[in-house]
Amino acid sequence: MAAVLEDDDTAPDDLLMRLRELADSTREARKLADRSGSPSVRARAATAELAVIDRLINRAGITDLSTVDLMASTGALLRALQRLVVEHPDLAPALFNVMGDHEDLIHLRDILRRQLKEKK
Numbered sequence: 001m002a003a004v005l006e007d008d009d010t011a012p013d014d015l016l017m018r019l020r021e022l023a024d025s026t027r028e029a030r031k032l033a034d035r036s037g038s039p040s041v042r043a044r045a046a047t048a049e050l051a052v053i054d055r056l057i058n059r060a061g062i063t064d065l066s067t068v069d070l071m072a073s074t075g076a077l078l079r080a081l082q083r084l085v086v087e088h089p090d091l092a093p094a095l096f097n098v099m100g101d102h103e104d105l106i107h108l109r110d111i112l113r114r115q116l117k118e119k120k
Contacts, residue, residue, distance in 0.1 A: 014075070016060060020068040023052045078108065085116050092116055 026049035033045035056062040085092045092113075099109035 016068045017072045019056055020065055026052050085112050089116060
């Protein structure tokens with residue numbers, strides 16, 4: 001979860017979105033090869049698409065690309081909350097109280113709290 005709050009291209013949600021983009025690109029390449037390519041070009045395009053799908057399913061556990069979209073939106077929301085807390089520290093206590101009411105958000109709340117202290 002902490003990695004999602006980092007401001008770089010290695011955040012899990014960013015990596016998953018890049019995999020999704022690769023899946024979309026390889027699908028389009030395969031479709032183009034199916035329409036106009038030689039059998040060897042079609043085979044290479046299919047192999048490339050299969051490799052990306054394999055990574056999504058077997059390494060990331062993604063079986064539905066809408067999950068990737070949801071994770072990307074969640075990552076963006078987390079970065080927005082991080083910015084809110086840093087730019088408006090007076091809102092932090094109310095946000096932290098609400099987050100504390102949800103057991104699944106306590107770890108994230110603690111990360112945001114720690115980051116706010118570090119920025120002071």
